[in-house]
Amino acid sequence: xxxxxxxxxxxxxxxxxxxxxxxxxxxxxxxxxxxxxxxxxxxxxxxxxxxxxxxxxxxxxxxxxxxxxxxxxxxxxxxxxxxxxxxxxxxxxxxxxxxxxxxxxxxxxxxxxxxxxxxxxxxxxxxxxxxxxxxxxxxxxxxxxxxxxxxxxxxxxxxxxxxxxxxxxxxxxxxxxxxxxxxxxxxxxxxxxxxxxxxxxxxxxxxxxxxxxxxxxxxxxxxxxxxxxxxxxxxxxxxxxxxxxxxxxxxxxxxxxxxxxxxx
Numbered sequence: 001x002x003x004x005x006x007x008x009x010x011x012x013x014x015x016x017x018x019x020x021x022x023x024x025x026x027x028x029x030x031x032x033x034x035x036x037x038x039x040x041x042x043x044x045x046x047x048x049x050x051x052x053x054x055x056x057x058x059x060x061x062x063x064x065x066x067x068x069x070x071x072x073x074x075x076x077x078x079x080x081x082x083x084x085x086x087x088x089x090x091x092x093x094x095x096x097x098x099x100x101x102x103x104x105x106x107x108x109x110x111x112x113x114x115x116x117x118x119x120x121x122x123x124x125x126x127x128x129x130x131x132x133x134x135x136x137x138x139x140x141x142x143x144x145x146x147x148x149x150x151x152x153x154x155x156x157x158x159x160x161x162x163x164x165x166x167x168x169x170x171x172x173x174x175x176x177x178x179x180x181x182x183x184x185x186x187x188x189x190x191x192x193x194x195x196x197x198x199x200x201x202x203x204x205x206x207x208x209x210x211x212x213x214x215x216x217x218x219x220x221x222x223x224x225x226x227x228x229x230x231x232x233x234x235x236x237x238x239x240x241x242x243x244x245x246x247x248x249x250x251x252x253x254x255x256x257x258x259x260x261x262x263x264x
Contacts, residue, residue, distance in 0.1 A: 061096065061104045061127075062096065062127075063095050063096055063120075063123065063124050063127045064095065064096050065093060065094065065095035065096075065120055065123075065124075066093075066094045066095075067091050067092070067093055067094075067116055067120075068091065068092050068094075069087075069088075069091065069092065070087055070090045070091065070092045070110055071092070072087075073140065074092055074108070074110060074138050074140055075087060075090070075110065075138075075140055076138075076139070076140025076141070076143065076144065077139075077140065077143045077144035078110065078138070078139035078140050078144040078158060078159045078160060078161075079158075079160050080160060083160035083174055084160075084170065084174055084175055085112055085158075085160075085174070085175055085176055089112060089113055089176070090110055090111065090112060090113065090158055090176055091110070091111060091112070091113050091116050092108060092109075092110055092138070093108065093109045093110075093111060093116060093119065093120070094106060094107070094108050095107060095109075095120070095123060095127075095136075096127065097123065097126070097127060097133040097136055098126075098127065098130045098131065098132050098133065099132060099133065099134070099135075100132045100133075100134055100211060100212065102132075105135075105136075107133070107135070107136025107137070107155070108136060108137060108138050109136060109138070109155075109156065109157045109158075109179070110138050110139070110140075110156075110157060110158040110176070111157040111158050111176045111177070111179070112157075112158065112175055112176025112177050113176075114176075114177060114245075115157065115176055115177040115179075115245060118227035118228075118229060118245065119157065119179065121223060121226075121227055122220065122223040122224055122227060122229075125219050125220075125222075125223040126219055126220055126223070129219040131212075131218075131219050131220060132182075132211050132212050133155050133181070133182060133212070134153040134154070134155070134182055134184065134185075134212060135152070135153065135154055135155065136154070136155045136156070137154055137156065138156065139156050139158065139159040142154065144159055144160070144161060146159060146161055146164050146171075146173075147164065147196060147197070149180075149183065150180070150183040150184070150187075150188070150196050150197045150200075150241075151183075151184075151197040151199070152183075153182060153183055153184035153185070153197075154180075154183060155179070155180065155181045155182060155183070156173075156179070156180055157173065157176060157178065157179040157180075158173060158174075158176040159171070159173045159174070160173070160174040161173065161174060164188070164190065164196065165190035165191060165192065165194070166191070172244045172246070177244060177245035177246070178242065178243065178244035178245070179242075179243050179244075180241040180242055181214060181220065181241055181243070182212040182213070182214070182241060183196075183197065183200070183241045184197055184199060184200045184203070184212075185200070185203050185210055185211075185212040185213045185214075186200070186203065186212075186213060186214050186233070186240035186241035187200030187201065187203055187204060187240060187241065188200075188232070188238075188239040188240070188241055188242065189204070189237035189238055189239070190237065191237065193237065203240075206240075213240075214231075214233060214240060214241070216231075216233070216234075221233070224243045228245065229243045229244060229245050230243065230244055230245075230246070230247030231243055232244075
């Protein structure tokens with residue numbers, strides 16, 4: 001008896017799963033690898049990598065201080081033969097500071113070698129606190145003229161000169177261990193009640209809280225006290241801009257009252 005033709009036909013047709021397996025096996029491994037690489041390139045081009053997506057971090061500003069010997073041009077008329085400290089005993093400090101414009105600027109101070117560490121500490125604390133400084137230029141740029149520097153609201157240290165208001169006495173700045181900060185906002189009053197600079201008279205009102213003013217207990221006065229430096233703002237008459245390592249080298253000044261005549 002002859003077998004049914006339908007069964008023979010079923011036996012000759014491969015199952016669907018066999019066809020699918022054959023198609024998959026027909027794609028070479030090298031082709032799959034190329035597809036993966038193309039997809040990765042497409043994602044990178046269109047969306048970027050994870051590192052590219054993160055915005056670059058701006059480095060935080062730093063004091064970035066450097067200390068060197070003082071070139072002759074940086075001394076200018078602020079030093080002359082007969083000064084109590086030779087040029088070899090002085091140092092040029094370059095460092096950053098925050099300006100009244102909220103930007104970081106580079107300044108320069110000439111100071112005695114022994115004053116470098118205390119000043120770096122104080123101005124480092126001031127920088128961290130964003131305490132503003134109008135400008136910081138060596139006194140050579142003012143030809144050693146203290147009155148001109150005060151009028152320019154300049155912050156400076158060494159300047160071999162006599163006391164402003166008493167030309168018979170040598171200023172403490174001549175030793176390089178005194179500094180004047182923001183001279184306009186922190187004026188000096190001499191023994192004759194003359195205010196330097198004249199435009200700073202408005203800042204004799206110490207209840208004001210203008211930027212750049214120095215107050216008892218703020219970052220400047222606190223850091224100076226930690227370094228053992230004395231503030232002229234406690235003297236009578238006051239010298240709000242002035243700090244010195246020895247409080248003007250007078251016992252009364254160390255106690256907090258300046259009995260010396262003229263400006264230290």
